[in-house]
Amino acid sequence: MKKGCDKISHLVSDAFDRKLSWLERIEVKIHLSMCSLCRSYANNIGVMHDIFSYIRHSDESGSTRLSQASKHKIKQILKEECDDKS
Numbered sequence: 001m002k003k004g005c006d007k008i009s010h011l012v013s014d015a016f017d018r019k020l021s022w023l024e025r026i027e028v029k030i031h032l033s034m035c036s037l038c039r040s041y042a043n044n045i046g047v048m049h050d051i052f053s054y055i056r057h058s059d060e061s062g063s064t065r066l067s068q069a070s071k072h073k074i075k076q077i078l079k080e081e082c083d084d085k086s
């Protein structure tokens with residue numbers, strides 16, 4: 001595991017609950033572009049697309065939140081992932 005993966009995985013989860021700072025979003029974006037582990041983690045929980053559209057969307061419109069539907073979908077996926085592992 002690369003240095004910073006812990007932090008990035010936390011930021012990825014945090015992105016659903018709060019607005020990441022500009023710096024945090026850049027950090028996640030850069031890290032995901034370099035780190036296949038975190039990329040596959042983000043892919044596995046189904047957030048890759050949401051993260052990137054979230055970043056794009058908030059850059060363009062200043063919107064700070066994922067839609068309720070996306071949040072709901074992500075929470076479902078996370079829940080199923082946890083259930084599978086237990």
Ligand SMILES: [Zn+2]
Binds near residue numbers: 004005031035039
């Ligand atoms: Zn990583």
